[in-house]
Amino acid sequence: MKINRYGIGAIALIAASALALTGCASGGGSTDSTASTASIITANGSEPQNPLIPTNTNETGGGKILDSIFAGLEYYDAKGAPQLDVAESIETDDSKTFTIKIKPDLTFTNGDPVDANSFVDAWQYGALFSNKQLNSYFFEDIEGFSYEADSPLTGLNVVDDLTFTVTLNEARSDFPLRLGYSAFYPLPKTAFEDMDAYGQNPIGNGPYKLASDTAWQHNEKIDLVVNDEYTGGRKAQNGGLTIVFYASEDAAYADLLGGNLDVLDNIPASAYSTYESDLGDRAVNQPAAIFQSFTIPERLAHFGNDEEGKLRRAALSMAINRDEITDVIFTGTRTPASDFTSPVIDGWSDSLEGADVLKFNPDEAKKLWAQADAISPWSGTFQIAYNADGGHAEWVDATANSIKNTLGIDASGAPYPTFAESRTAITDRTIQTAFRTGWQADYPGLFNFLGPLYATNASSNDGDYSNPEFDALLQEGSSTADSAEANDDFQKAQEILLKDLPAIPLWYANVTGGYSETASNVQFGWNSVPLYYEITKS
């Protein structure tokens, strides 16, 4: 539901006169709490879906808290480049065995030392099958990992207090890049005594710590204060961080305008057309590491892995007017895609060979579709499935209309009521249409956008795409130690995807946000979360 400005004005007038008539205008006490807590930054968040255990948190609500209270081997700076945090060095000769040295004399906020065992024990815990950790797949490349039974990670070996080695099953050139992700954070010894209790009151080693053992007020907020013992590159420049949990983005946005919130990292869709005039130069709109597409499974009739399928996929892609949809539907909060990754990722390119297929080209689209029809005539409706609880209806309808108008075929959206329902149909492969897909990167690397999604039998390969050439290039890129060379291989792999189009790239989601007049030094990280530690407040 979108209320435009005129609508609001009209309704406001009626309501105001109505309230005046009945004489029941409320005079709620305005509580301005900025005076006493000037340097505490308040930011928006959502109630974590899981206990605050690094290996069991896979969503942003809990993730932004963990990133603030933990320091891993490395962290990502604003550009997404990894910087050493706890680690002194991460070395390898073959991208298969890594030697990791930790800085000396670091402690958790309860005094426990941060040593090689803090990492190795935490990773063993996170990977163990019976611990059911949501992030266990991050350890799947480490020797000894099993999805079927409890089996220790034999690839982890403690050399001395401050040194350990990691051996992978096969070479993974981007493994060091992954180490800034929260699944790889260390845990203090006390955590293992009672993991349930620890998850409610986690003890970390990061720039912030929980204000007290009841700092996590469920469904309301979490209070973090500065951890003075933290010595890494993310030293807090403010007096603390309070993350307020909102049930809706609209409420958070109202709070930003009302002066109760300092930083907001998600503008609600209802404010897309007004937020830039509301906030002026305090509005943020920049590409993020979120890629959106729709996937056409190969098992659908007319879309098999053959000449006809490829023609039809290319025709569909060229029939979509991405510029117009991102402009009109998203008012510029999406950026049309020119590959399968994201512009914030190192190695991204907008001039891959074959990227023309992502440009709106109605004549060529019609031609290719006619060629496909010559092989086997088209009948029926082209449908794109989506979950109706996620605000996708508008763009799916616009995309379907674009296809319909260009190719002259029936095209429409196919809504599923809930996200759970659509994911179930996709996962058990009962879905018989194309479907919406999206990917938010866990760590800033090209491989993360390609391997899990399009490699043969990969976990999130929902369209069951398989191309040995593509797999070989991924493998080659992964085993190359040099990151520029690796990116080169990944780009070649992408060029294959642009021919096969297992998914039709649509656009990159931007991070849209804003901050209050009193906040400054607000910078958004590669993962769309503000770098809270840098923010200052006057």
Next chain:
Amino acid sequence: MAGYILRRLLQAIPVLLGTTFLIYFMVFAMPGDPLLALFGDKTPNPALLEQLRQQYHLDQPFIVQYFLYLGGIFRGDFGTSFSGEPVADILARTFPVTIRLAIMALIIEFVGGVLIGLVSGLRKGKLFDASALVVSLIFISLPIFVIAFVAQFIFGIQLGWARTTVSTGAPIQDLILPAFVLASITFAQLIRLTRASVIETQSLDFVRTAYSKGLSRRRIIPVHILRNSLIPVVTYAATDFGVLLVGATVTEGIFNVPGVGRTLYQAIIRGEGPTVVSFVTVMVLIYLVVNLVVDLLYGLLDPRIRYVK
């Protein structure tokens, strides 16, 4: 009287069992796997998924799940949410907030609605009556979320009289604006109901008798007219309590009140069976108690109504 209350309380038991069963069944029948949604757009490993299913008993048939849940309740264990918090704690934290909000709304609605309705009824056809009619029409036709957004925009952002959302602990001064919004859904109905009831009572014999006895208006209006007009109004206000709890879901979302409505909404979206069922059960319980209290109030308002046997 005591026997009557006891019977009413005993009647509540089958109602409760029936509602928990129905709600549990509805949550169970909701299509889609809530655990899959926990992983977002990523597809989890099947073996991991199977383990999580076992943890939340989602691999069991419906009836087994239901009895496991019911058995837990009798041991005082309402289950845990996906974030690891016992549902009993969530209940204890959120219900006081929503009940505070609902009572505030009920008071605003009742005082405002009855007063305006009474004056309207007494001055039938005059200017006040006409404007009250217009105002109540506007409120009846506006959906609550429109009123909520507009109120938040005007009083929270433009005028700055109230906080845009409710701060931690939901203090009373923060709840005033949401309470007014919440009251507005039923407030207008109450004006019209009171007005109609007052007009009807005014023309009854005992009121004319009171006037002809020479009693003052100050005595006739509260004691003779108002008291006798209140019976339908009280019934309505009680059924309203349910409407208020439902309306709280919308209001709490917009004003970010950490109460029942917002938590319940989130739990439904996440498919957390135990949380949803426990919340609805307690809501049903409150509804039953409120209705009992109303039935007892009748006796106070109209001594002719007696509860025997």
